[in-house]
Amino acid sequence: MSQLPEQPAGTSVPTSADVARLAGVSRATVSYVLNNNTTVRISESTRVRVREAAADLGYVPHAAARSLRAGHTRMVLLPAAPTPAGRPHERFFTGLEADLRRLDYTVVRYGSVGLGADEAARAWAELRPVAVVSPSGITLTPKGIGVLTRSGAKAVITLGPQPVDGAHALVMDQEEIGGCAVRHLLSRGRRRIGVVIPQEPGLAPYAAPRLAGAVRAVEESSSGARVQPLPLRFDEASAQDLAGRWRGLGVDAVFAYDDEYAMLLMRALQDARVAIPAETAVIGAGDLMLCRLLRPRLSSVRTELATAQPLAEMIDRLVQNPGGAPERHDLLRAAAVGREST
Structure with a gap:
């Protein structure tokens, strides 16, 4: 050379x-x-x-010059949700970004905090992305989807508990997480089950279906068990208050929404001299490494995000063949991991 x-x-x-x-x-x-x-x-x-x-x-x-020649960009927009969705989701998006880059797409993470649904869609449209993958923390509307497609987006994909009219949907069945946790507790002989409902803004799209899944699992079991919602803020004072009232609640197990809420509550219960699991079994969701470092080790629901076709390839296919009917793909697999806390 x-x-x-x-x-x-x-x-x-x-x-x-x-x-x-x-x-x-x-x-x-x-x-x-x-x-x-x-x-x-x-x-x-x-x-x-x-x-x-x-x-x-x-x-x-020069990306802009290349886009002018091609008539469209190679940009895939990954908007950032206003609330963190957890480590499994972050691993999922990191892998997706790497796979899209291998297919010669430019991947842009875009902050959308403080923007309403249609405001966010207009802001994204200004960048002229060829595709948008929207997380569940941002509620897209059919109007916003129309703005994106008219601006040149060949594929608009939502990631969340429910599909949105006009967009392709990657559906994460949050009910299955709650159901999986409660079925595990039922298998351990627990019949009076509390379900933590986070009070933080933005978590309702996850918390409500997880509670619904827990209720459905009890109903389908014909075990005579019951479910009791337990509101909890993610702070020590709220956890201590709940733990102080624990014995009066009459529960013998709790699905604590996710691993972080489970750790917060378990520490407060231990401080209140509530024996785990003898008096109360505890299970979270997410299966963080810390679950194995706690004492007792924390049971959890392990979740995996996956599609039959690699997601980057699916996005590329939708970009190459726009205009088809919206597709729905179920994305979430869940399995209980039993440890010492249950």
């Missing part, structure tokens, strides 16, 4: 023509290689030479 020519201070931004000269190829070849165009046959040695030249010069393709 030729030696990189010296460039004076203040030199202009390197262009594809500079890369072509350094690599000894045409500008068209540079474009084909750096845009991962596989429709034109180019030898692997030439591709390597072009990539090395681009790296030596510090050249990167």
Whole structure:
């Protein structure tokens, strides 16, 4: 490979023509290689030479110019929800981002805190994404979906407990988490089951269906068990207040919404001298590593986010073939992991 020519201070931004000269190829070849165009046959040695030249010069393709030539962007927008959805979701989105980049999409995480549903959609539309994957912390409406599609989005995908009219849906069945937790408690002989209902804003879309799943599991069991909702804020004072009233509640087990609420409540119950699991069994959800470090070790519901087709490939398929009927894919698998706390 030729030696990189010296460039004076203040030199202009390197262009594809500079890369072509350094690599000894045409500008068209540079474009084909750096845009991962596989429709034109180019030898692997030439591709390597072009990539090395681009790296030596510090050249990167201009996304906006490429979008103008193609008539659309390669940007997939991943809006940030105003409330954290937990580690399984973060792992899911991190993997999705990596897979989309391998398919030559530009992935943008976009903060949407403080924006209403339709305001958020208009803000996203300004970026002209080719696809949007919206988490459940942001409520898209059919109107917002229309704004996005008219601005050029070929695929709008919602991730949450319920589908939205006009969008493809990745449905996370939160009821199954609550049902899985309560079925585990029933299998341990528990019949008076409390279900923690977080009082923090933004968690209702998760908490309400988890409670509904717990109630349904009891009804389907014909065990004579009962479910009692237990409101709880995520702070020590609220947990201590609930633990102080615990024996008067008459419960012998609790599904504590998730692992973090379970840890908060379990510590307060231990401080109140409530024996776990002898007096009260405790189970969370999320299966964090900390579950195994606590004493007693915390039982939890392990959740996995998965689709039959890798999600990045599904997004690419929807982008390549827009206009079809909205698709629904059930995304969540749940399994109870029993440990010492139950």
